[in-house]
Amino acid sequence: MKHITLEPAVNADTDRLADFVIFTQRSCVLNLTTELSKESISFPQFFLLAYLSGGDYLTMSDIAKKMGHSTAAATGLIDHLEDLGYVERKHAEDDRRKIMVRITPKGVALVGRMRSEIANDLAGILAGMDENPAESGARPSLTPDLKYAL
Secondary structure (H helix, E strand, O other): OOOOOOOHHHHHHHHHHHHHHHHHHHHHHHHHHHHHHHHOOOHHHHHHHHHHOOOOOEEHHHHHHHHOOOHHHHHHHHHHHHHOOOEEEEEOOOOOOOEEEEEOHHHHHHHHHHHHHHHHHHHHHHHOEOOOHHHHOOOOOEOHHHHHHO
């Protein structure tokens, strides 16, 4: 990885952003793991639901490409989500061999709930960050209380 030398003010901003990414990732992943396990959904299944929430029907081939899986592996993800009522399948009208998948209202509700949880986590982390570290001469970071809470 190429190392870039930054001016002190820019470096302070990037350090602060790096802290933010590290701690938000940890917090969001922990909370998401807890919530998804209640629903018996894996991260790949959730990310698939989040992707499906933005559109209409997708083919199994499209889903496999987006997920970086084979069509058979994507079918396994969809099977479980369909059993739980988060997605539905139907045959394409123009070609009955083609299977189309769409998120259900139950799936949309789950994705919306998880997005709200993530937004709340981010708001809490932002609120816990030092207001203006340049004034205090401190390295930009999360406040000690928030750092240990995470």
